[in-house]
Amino acid sequence: MLYYAKTEALRMLRNRRYLIFVVAFPVVLYLINAGIYGKQTDDSGVPYSVALMVSMAAYGALAASMMSSAVPWAQERQTGWLRQLQITPLPGWAIIVTKLCAAMLLVLPSLLLVSVVGVVVEGVSLPVGTWVPLLLALWLGTLPFVALGLAIGSTLSADAAQPAAMISMFALALAGGLWFPPEAFGDTMRTIAELTPSYRYADLGWSVIAGQGLPASDLLVVGAWGLALGAAAVFLYRRATVRS
Protein backbone atom coordinates (compact mmCIF):
# COMPACT_ATOMS: atom_id res chain seq x y z
CA MET A 1 0.00 0.00 0.00
CA LEU A 2 2.91 2.29 0.78
CA TYR A 3 4.36 1.51 -2.60
CA TYR A 4 0.99 2.22 -4.18
CA ALA A 5 0.93 5.66 -2.51
CA LYS A 6 4.48 6.29 -3.71
CA THR A 7 3.64 5.45 -7.33
CA GLU A 8 0.52 7.59 -7.12
CA ALA A 9 2.62 10.57 -6.08
CA LEU A 10 5.29 9.79 -8.65
CA ARG A 11 2.85 9.72 -11.53
CA MET A 12 1.47 13.14 -10.66
CA LEU A 13 4.94 14.63 -10.43
CA ARG A 14 5.40 13.44 -14.03
CA ASN A 15 2.19 15.09 -15.09
CA ARG A 16 2.86 18.34 -16.90
CA ARG A 17 -0.53 19.85 -16.15
CA TYR A 18 -0.02 19.28 -12.44
CA LEU A 19 3.43 20.82 -12.50
CA ILE A 20 2.42 23.95 -14.39
CA PHE A 21 -0.95 24.76 -12.87
CA VAL A 22 -0.41 23.55 -9.38
CA VAL A 23 3.25 23.95 -8.59
CA ALA A 24 4.52 26.74 -10.84
CA PHE A 25 1.45 28.97 -11.11
CA PRO A 26 1.12 29.97 -7.42
CA VAL A 27 4.84 30.73 -7.23
CA VAL A 28 4.71 32.99 -10.27
CA LEU A 29 1.58 34.71 -9.00
CA TYR A 30 3.27 35.28 -5.67
CA LEU A 31 6.37 36.77 -7.24
CA ILE A 32 4.31 39.18 -9.37
CA ASN A 33 2.04 40.33 -6.54
CA ALA A 34 4.80 40.54 -3.96
CA GLY A 35 6.82 42.59 -6.46
CA ILE A 36 4.02 45.15 -6.62
CA TYR A 37 2.59 45.24 -3.08
CA GLY A 38 5.26 43.47 -1.05
CA LYS A 39 6.57 46.54 0.78
CA GLN A 40 3.19 47.64 2.14
CA THR A 41 1.81 46.39 5.42
CA ASP A 42 -1.76 45.50 6.34
CA ASP A 43 -3.84 46.71 9.33
CA SER A 44 -2.17 44.39 11.81
CA GLY A 45 1.28 45.44 10.63
CA VAL A 46 2.08 42.28 8.72
CA PRO A 47 3.99 42.99 5.49
CA TYR A 48 2.07 42.05 2.36
CA SER A 49 4.97 39.90 1.25
CA VAL A 50 4.15 37.59 4.17
CA ALA A 51 0.35 37.79 3.86
CA LEU A 52 0.59 37.11 0.12
CA MET A 53 2.91 34.21 0.76
CA VAL A 54 0.21 32.65 2.93
CA SER A 55 -2.50 33.40 0.35
CA MET A 56 -0.53 31.91 -2.51
CA ALA A 57 0.61 28.91 -0.50
CA ALA A 58 -3.03 28.35 0.42
CA TYR A 59 -4.07 28.72 -3.20
CA GLY A 60 -1.35 26.30 -4.37
CA ALA A 61 -2.35 23.79 -1.72
CA LEU A 62 -6.03 24.14 -2.65
CA ALA A 63 -5.25 23.65 -6.33
CA ALA A 64 -2.99 20.68 -5.62
CA SER A 65 -5.48 18.96 -3.38
CA MET A 66 -8.27 19.22 -5.93
CA MET A 67 -6.37 18.72 -9.17
CA SER A 68 -4.47 15.66 -7.97
CA SER A 69 -7.63 13.95 -6.75
CA ALA A 70 -10.67 14.65 -8.95
CA VAL A 71 -9.48 14.14 -12.51
CA PRO A 72 -7.09 11.19 -12.15
CA TRP A 73 -9.65 9.42 -10.01
CA ALA A 74 -12.47 9.96 -12.54
CA GLN A 75 -10.17 8.72 -15.31
CA GLU A 76 -9.19 5.59 -13.44
CA ARG A 77 -12.78 4.77 -12.73
CA GLN A 78 -13.73 5.24 -16.35
CA THR A 79 -10.84 3.52 -18.09
CA GLY A 80 -10.87 0.32 -16.07
CA TRP A 81 -7.74 0.85 -13.98
CA LEU A 82 -9.93 0.85 -10.87
CA ARG A 83 -11.26 -2.56 -11.89
CA GLN A 84 -7.70 -3.77 -12.33
CA LEU A 85 -7.07 -2.80 -8.71
CA GLN A 86 -10.37 -4.23 -7.49
CA ILE A 87 -9.36 -7.70 -8.64
CA THR A 88 -6.14 -7.62 -6.62
CA PRO A 89 -6.09 -8.41 -2.90
CA LEU A 90 -5.99 -4.67 -2.14
CA PRO A 91 -9.18 -3.94 -0.15
CA GLY A 92 -11.57 -1.31 -1.46
CA TRP A 93 -11.07 1.10 1.43
CA ALA A 94 -7.31 1.01 0.88
CA ILE A 95 -7.73 2.40 -2.63
CA ILE A 96 -9.51 5.54 -1.49
CA VAL A 97 -7.31 6.00 1.59
CA THR A 98 -4.22 5.76 -0.61
CA LYS A 99 -5.69 8.31 -2.99
CA LEU A 100 -6.28 10.62 -0.05
CA CYS A 101 -2.77 10.19 1.33
CA ALA A 102 -1.17 10.67 -2.09
CA ALA A 103 -3.18 13.85 -2.70
CA MET A 104 -2.17 15.18 0.72
CA LEU A 105 1.43 14.40 -0.13
CA LEU A 106 1.10 16.27 -3.42
CA VAL A 107 0.00 19.39 -1.59
CA LEU A 108 3.47 19.74 -0.12
CA PRO A 109 5.47 20.77 -3.23
CA SER A 110 3.48 23.93 -3.93
CA LEU A 111 3.12 24.77 -0.24
CA LEU A 112 6.83 24.43 0.42
CA LEU A 113 7.94 26.02 -2.83
CA VAL A 114 5.94 29.21 -2.20
CA SER A 115 7.39 29.33 1.32
CA VAL A 116 10.94 28.85 0.08
CA VAL A 117 10.48 31.58 -2.54
CA GLY A 118 9.06 33.79 0.21
CA VAL A 119 12.16 33.33 2.33
CA VAL A 120 14.78 33.38 -0.39
CA VAL A 121 13.40 35.94 -2.85
CA GLU A 122 11.11 38.15 -0.78
CA GLY A 123 13.12 38.01 2.42
CA VAL A 124 10.31 36.72 4.59
CA SER A 125 11.57 35.90 8.05
CA LEU A 126 9.39 34.19 10.63
CA PRO A 127 10.30 32.46 13.90
CA VAL A 128 10.23 28.65 13.91
CA GLY A 129 7.31 28.83 16.35
CA THR A 130 5.31 30.49 13.59
CA TRP A 131 6.49 28.37 10.65
CA VAL A 132 5.54 25.08 12.25
CA PRO A 133 1.86 25.82 13.02
CA LEU A 134 1.57 27.78 9.74
CA LEU A 135 2.74 24.94 7.50
CA LEU A 136 0.93 22.26 9.50
CA ALA A 137 -2.34 24.19 9.33
CA LEU A 138 -1.98 24.85 5.61
CA TRP A 139 -1.11 21.23 4.99
CA LEU A 140 -3.67 19.36 7.09
CA GLY A 141 -6.32 21.97 6.34
CA THR A 142 -6.49 20.73 2.74
CA LEU A 143 -8.36 17.61 3.84
CA PRO A 144 -11.83 19.01 2.97
CA PHE A 145 -10.59 19.92 -0.52
CA VAL A 146 -9.10 16.50 -1.17
CA ALA A 147 -12.41 14.99 -0.05
CA LEU A 148 -14.28 17.31 -2.41
CA GLY A 149 -11.97 16.32 -5.26
CA LEU A 150 -12.52 12.62 -4.60
CA ALA A 151 -16.28 13.16 -4.36
CA ILE A 152 -16.21 14.86 -7.77
CA GLY A 153 -14.05 12.06 -9.19
CA SER A 154 -16.44 9.41 -7.87
CA THR A 155 -19.46 11.09 -9.40
CA LEU A 156 -18.53 12.58 -12.76
CA SER A 157 -16.92 11.28 -15.93
CA ALA A 158 -13.34 12.34 -16.59
CA ASP A 159 -14.46 14.93 -19.14
CA ALA A 160 -16.91 16.50 -16.72
CA ALA A 161 -14.66 16.18 -13.67
CA GLN A 162 -11.99 18.41 -15.19
CA PRO A 163 -14.13 21.58 -15.52
CA ALA A 164 -16.05 20.76 -12.33
CA ALA A 165 -12.83 20.58 -10.32
CA MET A 166 -11.48 23.73 -11.99
CA ILE A 167 -14.63 25.74 -11.35
CA SER A 168 -14.91 24.58 -7.74
CA MET A 169 -11.29 25.41 -7.18
CA PHE A 170 -11.53 28.92 -8.68
CA ALA A 171 -14.78 29.59 -6.85
CA LEU A 172 -13.25 28.51 -3.56
CA ALA A 173 -10.11 30.55 -4.22
CA LEU A 174 -12.08 33.69 -5.13
CA ALA A 175 -14.74 33.44 -2.44
CA GLY A 176 -12.13 32.53 0.13
CA GLY A 177 -10.12 35.69 -0.60
CA LEU A 178 -7.01 33.85 -1.72
CA TRP A 179 -6.54 36.08 -4.77
CA PHE A 180 -7.88 39.38 -3.52
CA PRO A 181 -7.63 40.27 0.14
CA PRO A 182 -10.94 39.63 1.91
CA GLU A 183 -10.77 43.16 3.33
CA ALA A 184 -11.64 44.37 -0.17
CA PHE A 185 -14.94 42.48 -0.10
CA GLY A 186 -18.33 44.05 0.56
CA ASP A 187 -20.36 42.92 3.56
CA THR A 188 -22.34 40.27 1.69
CA MET A 189 -19.27 38.75 0.14
CA ARG A 190 -17.56 38.83 3.47
CA THR A 191 -20.43 36.88 5.07
CA ILE A 192 -20.28 34.31 2.29
CA ALA A 193 -16.52 34.08 2.56
CA GLU A 194 -16.74 33.31 6.25
CA LEU A 195 -18.84 30.25 5.50
CA THR A 196 -16.45 28.80 2.93
CA PRO A 197 -13.84 26.26 3.91
CA SER A 198 -11.28 28.09 1.78
CA TYR A 199 -11.53 31.42 3.62
CA ARG A 200 -11.43 29.70 7.00
CA TYR A 201 -8.54 27.57 5.83
CA ALA A 202 -6.49 30.57 4.66
CA ASP A 203 -7.50 32.50 7.76
CA LEU A 204 -5.74 29.85 9.83
CA GLY A 205 -2.55 30.93 8.09
CA TRP A 206 -3.25 34.68 8.23
CA SER A 207 -4.02 34.45 11.95
CA VAL A 208 -0.80 32.61 12.66
CA ILE A 209 1.36 35.23 10.95
CA ALA A 210 -0.56 38.01 12.70
CA GLY A 211 0.47 36.38 15.94
CA GLN A 212 -3.04 35.32 16.90
CA GLY A 213 -2.50 31.57 16.87
CA LEU A 214 -5.11 29.23 15.39
CA PRO A 215 -8.64 30.63 15.91
CA ALA A 216 -11.09 28.02 17.23
CA SER A 217 -13.84 29.26 14.90
CA ASP A 218 -11.65 28.60 11.85
CA LEU A 219 -10.70 25.15 13.07
CA LEU A 220 -14.35 24.39 13.70
CA VAL A 221 -15.54 25.46 10.26
CA VAL A 222 -12.70 23.71 8.42
CA GLY A 223 -13.24 20.60 10.53
CA ALA A 224 -16.99 20.59 9.89
CA TRP A 225 -16.43 20.93 6.14
CA GLY A 226 -13.83 18.17 6.34
CA LEU A 227 -16.32 15.85 8.03
CA ALA A 228 -19.19 16.70 5.68
CA LEU A 229 -17.14 16.40 2.47
CA GLY A 230 -15.33 13.34 3.80
CA ALA A 231 -18.65 11.61 4.45
CA ALA A 232 -19.85 12.61 0.99
CA ALA A 233 -16.64 11.25 -0.57
CA VAL A 234 -16.97 7.92 1.24
CA PHE A 235 -20.64 7.62 0.31
CA LEU A 236 -20.00 8.45 -3.36
CA TYR A 237 -16.99 6.16 -3.50
CA ARG A 238 -19.05 3.27 -2.21
CA ARG A 239 -21.78 4.04 -4.70
CA ALA A 240 -19.25 4.16 -7.55
CA THR A 241 -17.65 0.83 -6.67
CA VAL A 242 -20.71 -1.16 -5.61
CA ARG A 243 -20.90 -4.69 -7.00
CA SER A 244 -24.09 -5.05 -8.95
Place this chain on the structure above:
Amino acid sequence: MNAIVFDQVSKRYGDVLAVDDLSLSIESGTTVALLGPNGAGKSTSIGMLLGLLKPTGGEISVHGHAPEQAVAAGELGAMLQDGALIPELTVKELVDLVRRLYPRPLPLDQVLELADLGELAGRRANKLSGGQAQRVRFALAVAGAPRVLLLDEPTAAMDVESRLRFWRGMHDYAAGGRTVLFATHYLEEADQHSDRVIVIARGRLAADGTAAQIKARAGGRTVRFTLGEQPAAGLDLLPGVTAVEVEAGAVTLRTADTDATLAGLYRGTTLDVRDLQVAGAGLEDAFLALTRES
Protein backbone atom coordinates in the same frame (compact mmCIF):
# COMPACT_ATOMS: atom_id res chain seq x y z
CA MET B 1 -9.87 -30.84 -7.17
CA ASN B 2 -11.99 -28.21 -8.87
CA ALA B 3 -10.55 -24.75 -9.32
CA ILE B 4 -13.78 -23.20 -10.58
CA VAL B 5 -17.38 -24.28 -10.00
CA PHE B 6 -20.54 -22.67 -11.38
CA ASP B 7 -23.66 -24.11 -9.77
CA GLN B 8 -26.86 -23.12 -11.59
CA VAL B 9 -25.63 -19.58 -12.04
CA SER B 10 -27.73 -16.97 -13.72
CA LYS B 11 -27.36 -13.23 -14.22
CA ARG B 12 -30.13 -10.94 -15.30
CA TYR B 13 -29.78 -7.33 -16.50
CA GLY B 14 -33.30 -5.93 -16.60
CA ASP B 15 -35.10 -8.04 -19.19
CA VAL B 16 -31.96 -9.66 -20.55
CA LEU B 17 -30.80 -12.97 -19.17
CA ALA B 18 -27.05 -12.77 -19.83
CA VAL B 19 -26.22 -16.05 -18.10
CA ASP B 20 -28.94 -18.68 -17.87
CA ASP B 21 -28.68 -21.54 -15.38
CA LEU B 22 -25.03 -22.26 -16.12
CA SER B 23 -23.41 -25.18 -14.30
CA LEU B 24 -19.85 -26.29 -14.91
CA SER B 25 -16.71 -27.23 -13.10
CA ILE B 26 -13.12 -26.79 -14.11
CA GLU B 27 -10.41 -28.96 -12.72
CA SER B 28 -7.36 -27.46 -11.16
CA GLY B 29 -4.36 -27.32 -13.48
CA THR B 30 -6.25 -27.35 -16.77
CA THR B 31 -6.37 -24.72 -19.50
CA VAL B 32 -9.93 -24.19 -20.63
CA ALA B 33 -11.34 -22.08 -23.43
CA LEU B 34 -14.69 -20.41 -22.94
CA LEU B 35 -15.93 -20.14 -26.48
CA GLY B 36 -18.95 -18.24 -27.67
CA PRO B 37 -20.12 -15.48 -29.99
CA ASN B 38 -20.36 -11.88 -28.83
CA GLY B 39 -23.07 -11.49 -26.23
CA ALA B 40 -22.95 -15.16 -25.21
CA GLY B 41 -22.27 -14.29 -21.58
CA LYS B 42 -18.49 -14.84 -21.49
CA SER B 43 -17.55 -11.48 -19.97
CA THR B 44 -20.46 -11.62 -17.54
CA SER B 45 -19.31 -15.05 -16.35
CA ILE B 46 -15.76 -13.78 -15.85
CA GLY B 47 -17.02 -10.66 -14.08
CA MET B 48 -18.97 -12.86 -11.65
CA LEU B 49 -15.95 -15.12 -11.11
CA LEU B 50 -13.99 -12.05 -10.04
CA GLY B 51 -16.70 -10.79 -7.73
CA LEU B 52 -17.14 -7.68 -9.88
CA LEU B 53 -20.71 -8.74 -10.63
CA LYS B 54 -23.16 -10.49 -8.34
CA PRO B 55 -25.03 -13.49 -9.77
CA THR B 56 -28.81 -13.14 -9.76
CA GLY B 57 -29.05 -16.80 -8.80
CA GLY B 58 -26.81 -19.79 -8.12
CA GLU B 59 -23.33 -20.00 -6.64
CA ILE B 60 -19.78 -19.65 -7.84
CA SER B 61 -16.72 -20.90 -6.05
CA VAL B 62 -13.00 -20.61 -6.69
CA HIS B 63 -10.96 -23.28 -4.91
CA GLY B 64 -13.94 -23.72 -2.61
CA HIS B 65 -14.26 -20.04 -1.68
CA ALA B 66 -16.59 -17.27 -2.72
CA PRO B 67 -15.10 -15.07 -5.47
CA GLU B 68 -14.65 -12.06 -3.16
CA GLN B 69 -12.63 -14.16 -0.70
CA ALA B 70 -10.58 -15.69 -3.50
CA VAL B 71 -9.74 -12.20 -4.80
CA ALA B 72 -8.78 -11.01 -1.31
CA ALA B 73 -6.51 -14.04 -0.90
CA GLY B 74 -4.75 -13.31 -4.20
CA GLU B 75 -5.97 -16.56 -5.79
CA LEU B 76 -7.20 -14.83 -8.94
CA GLY B 77 -5.53 -12.81 -11.64
CA ALA B 78 -7.29 -11.47 -14.68
CA MET B 79 -6.96 -9.66 -17.92
CA LEU B 80 -10.24 -7.86 -18.57
CA GLN B 81 -11.42 -6.50 -21.89
CA ASP B 82 -11.05 -2.83 -21.14
CA GLY B 83 -8.33 -1.91 -18.77
CA ALA B 84 -6.30 1.20 -19.25
CA LEU B 85 -2.85 1.62 -17.75
CA ILE B 86 -1.60 4.65 -15.87
CA PRO B 87 -0.01 6.73 -18.65
CA GLU B 88 2.71 8.35 -16.53
CA LEU B 89 4.14 5.10 -15.17
CA THR B 90 6.65 2.80 -16.86
CA VAL B 91 5.94 -0.83 -17.64
CA LYS B 92 8.22 -1.93 -14.83
CA GLU B 93 6.62 0.39 -12.29
CA LEU B 94 3.13 -0.77 -13.21
CA VAL B 95 4.02 -4.43 -12.96
CA ASP B 96 5.81 -3.90 -9.67
CA LEU B 97 2.88 -1.92 -8.28
CA VAL B 98 0.39 -4.72 -8.93
CA ARG B 99 2.90 -7.41 -7.92
CA ARG B 100 3.33 -5.92 -4.48
CA LEU B 101 -0.40 -6.06 -3.79
CA TYR B 102 -0.30 -9.88 -3.72
CA PRO B 103 0.89 -11.99 -0.80
CA ARG B 104 3.17 -14.35 -2.81
CA PRO B 105 4.03 -12.66 -6.11
CA LEU B 106 6.37 -13.85 -8.85
CA PRO B 107 9.77 -12.16 -9.04
CA LEU B 108 9.62 -9.01 -11.17
CA ASP B 109 12.09 -10.32 -13.74
CA GLN B 110 10.11 -13.50 -14.20
CA VAL B 111 6.89 -11.56 -14.85
CA LEU B 112 8.60 -9.37 -17.44
CA GLU B 113 10.05 -12.46 -19.09
CA LEU B 114 6.71 -14.31 -19.15
CA ALA B 115 5.04 -11.40 -20.90
CA ASP B 116 8.13 -10.84 -23.05
CA LEU B 117 8.46 -7.25 -21.89
CA GLY B 118 12.19 -7.20 -21.23
CA GLU B 119 12.97 -4.47 -23.77
CA LEU B 120 9.91 -2.43 -22.86
CA ALA B 121 10.46 -2.37 -19.08
CA GLY B 122 11.53 1.28 -18.98
CA ARG B 123 8.90 2.60 -21.36
CA ARG B 124 6.01 4.78 -20.22
CA ALA B 125 2.57 3.25 -20.65
CA ASN B 126 1.38 6.06 -22.95
CA LYS B 127 4.14 5.18 -25.45
CA LEU B 128 3.02 1.58 -25.99
CA SER B 129 1.27 0.14 -29.03
CA GLY B 130 -2.07 -1.61 -28.57
CA GLY B 131 -0.51 -5.06 -28.65
CA GLN B 132 2.27 -4.08 -26.26
CA ALA B 133 -0.25 -2.64 -23.81
CA GLN B 134 -2.15 -5.93 -23.95
CA ARG B 135 1.04 -7.78 -23.04
CA VAL B 136 1.52 -5.44 -20.08
CA ARG B 137 -1.99 -6.27 -18.98
CA PHE B 138 -1.12 -9.94 -19.23
CA ALA B 139 1.89 -9.22 -17.03
CA LEU B 140 -0.38 -7.51 -14.49
CA ALA B 141 -2.66 -10.56 -14.49
CA VAL B 142 0.15 -13.01 -13.69
CA ALA B 143 2.28 -10.72 -11.50
CA GLY B 144 0.74 -11.95 -8.25
CA ALA B 145 1.24 -15.62 -9.18
CA PRO B 146 -2.50 -16.36 -8.91
CA ARG B 147 -3.48 -20.03 -8.98
CA VAL B 148 -6.38 -19.21 -11.28
CA LEU B 149 -5.86 -16.97 -14.31
CA LEU B 150 -8.82 -15.51 -16.21
CA LEU B 151 -8.34 -13.94 -19.63
CA ASP B 152 -11.20 -12.18 -21.39
CA GLU B 153 -10.52 -12.12 -25.14
CA PRO B 154 -6.82 -11.62 -24.48
CA THR B 155 -5.68 -11.36 -28.08
CA ALA B 156 -8.02 -8.56 -29.14
CA ALA B 157 -5.94 -5.65 -30.48
CA MET B 158 -2.82 -7.82 -30.75
CA ASP B 159 -0.87 -8.15 -33.95
CA VAL B 160 0.42 -11.54 -35.06
CA GLU B 161 3.78 -11.05 -33.35
CA SER B 162 2.23 -10.06 -30.02
CA ARG B 163 -0.23 -12.93 -30.26
CA LEU B 164 2.55 -15.48 -30.63
CA ARG B 165 4.48 -14.07 -27.68
CA PHE B 166 1.32 -13.90 -25.62
CA TRP B 167 0.33 -17.54 -26.13
CA ARG B 168 3.85 -18.66 -25.39
CA GLY B 169 3.71 -16.75 -22.11
CA MET B 170 0.32 -18.19 -21.26
CA HIS B 171 1.50 -21.76 -21.80
CA ASP B 172 4.60 -21.14 -19.69
CA TYR B 173 2.43 -19.79 -16.90
CA ALA B 174 -0.10 -22.64 -17.12
CA ALA B 175 2.71 -25.21 -17.08
CA GLY B 176 3.27 -24.59 -13.39
CA GLY B 177 0.07 -26.51 -12.55
CA ARG B 178 -2.08 -23.41 -12.66
CA THR B 179 -5.59 -23.13 -13.97
CA VAL B 180 -6.31 -20.88 -16.94
CA LEU B 181 -9.73 -19.94 -18.30
CA PHE B 182 -9.72 -17.81 -21.42
CA ALA B 183 -12.70 -16.40 -23.29
CA THR B 184 -12.56 -16.16 -27.04
CA HIS B 185 -14.83 -16.09 -30.03
CA TYR B 186 -12.27 -17.79 -32.25
CA LEU B 187 -12.60 -21.57 -32.37
CA GLU B 188 -9.09 -21.71 -33.77
CA GLU B 189 -7.63 -20.20 -30.60
CA ALA B 190 -9.67 -22.54 -28.46
CA ASP B 191 -8.51 -25.46 -30.57
CA GLN B 192 -4.82 -24.61 -30.40
CA HIS B 193 -4.41 -23.43 -26.85
CA SER B 194 -6.74 -25.33 -24.55
CA ASP B 195 -7.17 -28.78 -23.04
CA ARG B 196 -10.90 -28.39 -23.02
CA VAL B 197 -13.46 -26.18 -24.73
CA ILE B 198 -16.66 -24.98 -23.11
CA VAL B 199 -19.02 -23.49 -25.66
CA ILE B 200 -21.67 -21.10 -24.43
CA ALA B 201 -24.39 -19.36 -26.39
CA ARG B 202 -27.09 -17.05 -25.10
CA GLY B 203 -25.86 -17.62 -21.57
CA ARG B 204 -26.24 -21.39 -21.70
CA LEU B 205 -23.86 -24.29 -21.97
CA ALA B 206 -23.88 -25.41 -25.63
CA ALA B 207 -21.07 -27.95 -25.64
CA ASP B 208 -18.23 -29.16 -23.46
CA GLY B 209 -15.29 -31.33 -24.47
CA THR B 210 -11.95 -31.36 -26.26
CA ALA B 211 -11.65 -29.26 -29.40
CA ALA B 212 -11.71 -32.45 -31.51
CA GLN B 213 -14.90 -33.66 -29.84
CA ILE B 214 -16.54 -30.31 -30.37
CA LYS B 215 -15.71 -30.37 -34.06
CA ALA B 216 -17.01 -33.94 -34.42
CA ARG B 217 -20.18 -33.18 -32.52
CA ALA B 218 -20.91 -30.22 -34.72
CA GLY B 219 -21.48 -32.53 -37.71
CA GLY B 220 -18.90 -33.37 -40.31
CA ARG B 221 -20.17 -32.00 -43.61
CA THR B 222 -22.65 -29.71 -45.21
CA VAL B 223 -24.83 -30.26 -48.26
CA ARG B 224 -26.07 -27.12 -49.96
CA PHE B 225 -28.59 -26.81 -52.77
CA THR B 226 -31.28 -24.56 -54.20
CA LEU B 227 -34.92 -25.49 -53.73
CA GLY B 228 -36.65 -22.38 -55.03
CA GLU B 229 -40.34 -22.30 -54.18
CA GLN B 230 -40.60 -25.99 -53.24
CA PRO B 231 -41.49 -26.88 -49.64
CA ALA B 232 -38.56 -27.76 -47.35
CA ALA B 233 -40.62 -29.80 -44.90
CA GLY B 234 -39.28 -33.27 -44.18
CA LEU B 235 -35.64 -32.53 -45.01
CA ASP B 236 -34.72 -32.96 -41.36
CA LEU B 237 -35.95 -36.57 -41.57
CA LEU B 238 -33.40 -37.54 -44.22
CA PRO B 239 -30.79 -40.06 -43.04
CA GLY B 240 -27.71 -38.54 -41.37
CA VAL B 241 -29.06 -34.98 -41.20
CA THR B 242 -28.38 -33.15 -37.93
CA ALA B 243 -29.51 -29.64 -38.85
CA VAL B 244 -31.45 -27.85 -41.58
CA GLU B 245 -31.29 -24.21 -42.58
CA VAL B 246 -33.42 -22.63 -45.27
CA GLU B 247 -32.76 -19.12 -46.46
CA ALA B 248 -34.45 -17.60 -49.54
CA GLY B 249 -34.89 -20.94 -51.25
CA ALA B 250 -31.31 -22.07 -50.50
CA VAL B 251 -30.98 -25.07 -48.20
CA THR B 252 -28.01 -26.05 -46.04
CA LEU B 253 -28.09 -29.53 -44.50
CA ARG B 254 -25.57 -30.53 -41.89
CA THR B 255 -24.94 -34.21 -42.01
CA ALA B 256 -22.94 -36.92 -40.33
CA ASP B 257 -23.23 -39.17 -43.42
CA THR B 258 -23.15 -37.42 -46.77
CA ASP B 259 -23.78 -40.54 -48.87
CA ALA B 260 -26.89 -41.58 -46.98
CA THR B 261 -28.24 -38.06 -47.02
CA LEU B 262 -27.77 -37.63 -50.77
CA ALA B 263 -29.26 -41.06 -51.50
CA GLY B 264 -32.28 -40.15 -49.39
CA LEU B 265 -32.59 -36.78 -51.05
CA TYR B 266 -32.61 -38.15 -54.61
CA ARG B 267 -34.41 -41.47 -54.06
CA GLY B 268 -36.69 -40.64 -51.20
CA THR B 269 -38.07 -37.30 -52.36
CA THR B 270 -39.49 -35.88 -55.53
CA LEU B 271 -37.79 -32.50 -55.05
CA ASP B 272 -36.12 -30.77 -57.98
CA VAL B 273 -32.67 -30.17 -56.49
CA ARG B 274 -30.27 -27.70 -58.19
CA ASP B 275 -26.79 -26.25 -57.61
CA LEU B 276 -25.78 -29.08 -55.27
CA GLN B 277 -22.55 -28.60 -53.26
CA VAL B 278 -20.95 -30.83 -50.63
CA ALA B 279 -18.37 -29.34 -48.27
CA GLY B 280 -16.50 -30.37 -45.16
CA ALA B 281 -17.60 -28.21 -42.24
CA GLY B 282 -14.96 -25.69 -41.31
CA LEU B 283 -14.18 -24.79 -37.74
CA GLU B 284 -16.34 -21.72 -37.92
CA ASP B 285 -19.22 -23.75 -39.35
CA ALA B 286 -18.93 -26.26 -36.55
CA PHE B 287 -18.99 -23.49 -34.03
CA LEU B 288 -21.96 -21.76 -35.63
CA ALA B 289 -23.88 -25.03 -35.75
CA LEU B 290 -23.27 -25.62 -32.06
CA THR B 291 -24.22 -22.18 -30.92
CA ARG B 292 -27.34 -22.15 -33.09
CA GLU B 293 -28.61 -25.50 -31.78
CA SER B 294 -28.93 -24.42 -28.19
